[in-house]
Amino acid sequence: MNRVALPKSIAQRFRGIHHSPCKQLCNNNRCEGQVQSAGPVGSLLKSRSVIRFRGPDTLKFLQGLLTNDVRNFGEAVGDRTENLPTPNVPATSVPPIYAALLTPQGRFLYDLFLYKPPTCHTKLDHTGTGPDSKPHEPFHMFADVDASVLDELLQTLNKYRLRSKVEIDDVSSDFSCWQRYGAGLSEKSSQVEEPEAASVGWAAGVDRTAMSSSQGSDQGWQWFKDPRLVCLGFRGIFPSNITPPLIEVDKETDEQNFLLWRIEKGVAEGSTEIPKGEAVPLEYNLAGLNAISFDKGCYVGQELIARTHHRGVIRKRIVPLRFLDNDGKAIPFLLFQSW
Known part of the structure; x- marks a missing residue:
């Protein structure tokens, strides 16, 4: 196989991705085929940290700050059906949202995956026999963010907080981010579930406990379709002291495999892969990855994004490449084998 020698500067930039050597991504020429054919597999994303927003002004604060529309997190998904033998709620959850925080000049700073956590009546109680009945919890949300810029992100968010009634905390010691991906996942629904689980409840109701056990943990945490692309699989945050559902010992793999899958x-x-303070989000396809709403109204950095979008002129864009031989077949490769 013919190999192309890359300039050292380019190789070093690839090596810097998530601060790990690129040669770890693939150590033999069967790697690409193994990643494409393996699955489904899951990876603990150590490159992501989890933060929590808590307080009555959370949605207002994020709505005026981020590129995406977060108002759906404030809408109720259904009421409990107290007239049934078990207190059921509709087996629906608000899916996560991918969004970005920009500079006032419209340059990329940080990306976030926002999650609305399960409420008390979607969790099992301490006996494990029914929904929890704890007092009303204050509104709160979680986000998984780039761990390498966590401190910077928290400082930036607190700078914008001013008098908003919202607390922002690092909860990475309590929660972890996971990704489930690989072959055989793209045809499934947005929530991982057993089709029979909804029929476990009484009468015409839906037993939320049964649904939770089939698609998530007994604390109510569950997998969601990655909000960017179907081919990226499923994403979720889970308590650090539990193993996510559908993740078995023989199906857990190193995060570097997901990095290769995503690349x-x-x-x-x-912020490691998207140059912080320099990149224009549209050049990195954030609109196509569902991270930008053009209908939500004002947010930090909106002017450049709206103007560029409506003019329709994006002079450069990141795209995936595939190298083919003369027969049109993909060429097996080694990443920087000489190193």
């Missing part, structure tokens, strides 16, 4: 799809993630 092959042409998807950049985090």
Whole structure:
């Protein structure tokens, strides 16, 4: 196989992705085929940290700050049906949202995956026999963010907080981010669930406990379709002291495999791969990755994004590449084997 010698500067930039050597991504020429054919597999994303927003002004604060529309997190998904033998709620959850925080000049700073946590009546009580009945919890949300810029992100968010009634905390010691991906996942629904689980409840109701056990943990945490692309699989945050559902010992793999999977799809993630303070989000396809709403109104850095979008002129864009031989077949490769 013919190899192309890359300039050292380019190789070093690849090596810097998530601060790990690129040669770890693939150590033999079967790697690409193994990643494409393996699955489904899951990876603990150590490159992501989890933060929590808590307080009555959370949605207002995020709505005026981020590129995406977060108002759906404030809408109720259904009421409990107290007239049934078990207190059921509709088996629906608000899916996570991918968004970005920009500079006032419209340059990329940080990306976030926002999650609305399960409420008390969607969790099991301490006996494990029914929904929890704890007092009303204050509104709160979680986000998984780039761990390498966590402190910077928290400082930036607190700078914008001013008098908003919202607390922002690092909860990475309590929660972890996971990704489930690989072959055989793209045809499934947005929530991982057993089709029979909804029929476990009484009468016409839906037993939320049964649904939770089939698609998530007994604390109510569950997998969601990655909000960017279907081919990226499923994403979720889970308590650090539990193993996510559908993750078995023989199906857990190193995060570097997901990094390779994602790069092959042409998807950049985090402030390490998307140059912080320099990149224009549209050049990194954040609109196509569902991270930008053009209908939500004002947010920090909106002017450049709206103007560029409506003019329709994007002079450069990140795209995935695939090298083919003369027969049109993909060329097996080694990443920087000489190192």
